[in-house]
Amino acid sequence: MRRDTDAQVIVIGAGPVGQSAALLLARWGIQVLVLDQRPGRGRGGSKSICQQRDVLDIWAAAGAGKIAEEGLAWTTARTYYRDRELSSWSFERDGTLPACVNISQSRTEQILDEAIAGQPLIEVRWDHEVTGLTQDSSGVSVRCGQRVLRAPYVLACAGARAQGLRSAAGVSFSGESFDDQFLICDVKTELPGWEDERRFYFDPVWNPGRQVLIHPCPGGMYRIDWQIAPDFIPTKDDIARKIRKIIGDRPYELIWHSTYRFHARLASRMRAGRMLLAGDCAHLLAPFGARGLNSGVADAENAAWKL
Numbered sequence: 001m002r003r004d005t006d007a008q009v010i011v012i013g014a015g016p017v018g019q020s021a022a023l024l025l026a027r028w029g030i031q032v033l034v035l036d037q038r039p040g041r042g043r044g045g046s047k048s049i050c051q052q053r054d055v056l057d058i059w060a061a062a063g064a065g066k067i068a069e070e071g072l073a074w075t076t077a078r079t080y081y082r083d084r085e086l087s088s089w090s091f092e093r094d095g096t097l098p099a100c101v102n103i104s105q106s107r108t109e110q111i112l113d114e115a116i117a118g119q120p121l122i123e124v125r126w127d128h129e130v131t132g133l134t135q136d137s138s139g140v141s142v143r144c145g146q147r148v149l150r151a152p153y154v155l156a157c158a159g160a161r162a163q164g165l166r167s168a169a170g171v172s173f174s175g176e177s178f179d180d181q182f183l184i185c186d187v188k189t190e191l192p193g194w195e196d197e198r199r200f201y202f203d204p205v206w207n208p209g210r211q212v213l214i215h216p217c218p219g220g221m222y223r224i225d226w227q228i229a230p231d232f233i234p235t236k237d238d239i240a241r242k243i244r245k246i247i248g249d250r251p252y253e254l255i256w257h258s259t260y261r262f263h264a265r266l267a268s269r270m271r272a273g274r275m276l277l278a279g280d281c282a283h284l285l286a287p288f289g290a291r292g293l294n295s296g297v298a299d300a301e302n303a304a305w306k307l
């Protein structure tokens with residue numbers, strides 16, 4: 001067994017919450033080691049797109065101001081029942097940062113990686129799955145295969161599936177998972193008049209009895225999110241038909257697609273001795289309302305100054 005780090009905090013997980021936490025800890029002069037089980041950063045799709053002003057502000061302070069600069073600051077939200085507009089509201093542009101911007105999670109992670117690369121207090125080790133944790137009065141021992149790494153504190157940002165880590169710290173993760181299923185696509189196309197509007201449709205003719213959410217993103221991209229039947233497995237042709245119903249004959253390119261379901265779960269504690277939890281590792285929220293990553297960055301900011 002070898003112990004080979006001088007880090008004061010080990011962050012488990014190099015997702016956007018772990019990245020944010022590492023940058024914020026380094027800002028306090030703390031040496032950080034980030035461990036992630038993956039071989040490296042994947043390409044991914046849009047996933048979390050809508051980031052709110054206070055989070056943009058935290059990222060700017062941590063050296064990732066490009067997220068706000070590159071994000072698309074949409075101005076108007078419209079809600080429809082079938083083809084009838086029920087309501088609309090617009091953001092006041094009164095601050096230095098927009099109220100929120102749309103930017104793909106994969107681009108956000110790239111920008112955070114760039115900031116981390118310029119921060120000498122942060123070391124990132126990929127291919128390091130944490131398989132066990134023990135703690136005593138002076139620190140936490142983190143097992144990665146044959147290796148044990150030790151630091152005074154651990155910040156677990158290991159996402160929703162980190163059941164093993166939560167259990168090792170005696171933290172439960174109760175709540176609900178829902179059957180409703182959603183299909184999300186990143187579609188590159190031109191939709192004149194829709195470039196800075198978020199549109200929410202209930203029971204539209206192109207998705208009867210269900211809903212559709214459309215968000216504009218940078219680079220002429222639209223994120224389209226359909227509610228679909230719980231057991232429906234959409235094929236490429238199904239997806240093409242769904243897109244055509246909305247955009248008509250316009251040329252388009254499907255950049256990425258995925259399906260997801262809603263979960264509402266909460267960790268029984270955000271701190272277990274010398275281990276703190278942040279992000280999806282601590283709470284899972286429905287994506288509608290854009291609270292997942294936004295809440296995770298707030299956790300990271302709070303944990304960083306406390307540590």
Ligand SMILES: Cc1cc2nc3c(=O)[nH]c(=O)nc-3n(C[C@H](O)[C@H](O)[C@H](O)COP(=O)(O)OP(=O)(O)OC[C@H]3O[C@@H](n4cnc5c(N)ncnc54)[C@H](O)[C@@H]3O)c2cc1C
Pocket residue numbers: 012013014015016017018035036037038047048049050051105128129130131157158159160161162165184260278279280281287290291292293294295296
């Ligand atoms: C369709 C969809 C839309 C969304 N839209 C929004 C939105 O608009 N706004 C918003 O704020 N949020 C949104 N979210 C939520 C957002 O995507 C998540 O909240 C965010 O990804 C959580 O980041 P995280 O770093 O906590 O976890 P993750 O991104 O899951 O990262 C966890 C990391 O930990 C690593 N890991 C796990 N276990 C271990 C281990 N044992 N050892 C080492 N490494 C480990 C994983 O490899 C991974 O890299 C959306 C989510 C979905 C699905």
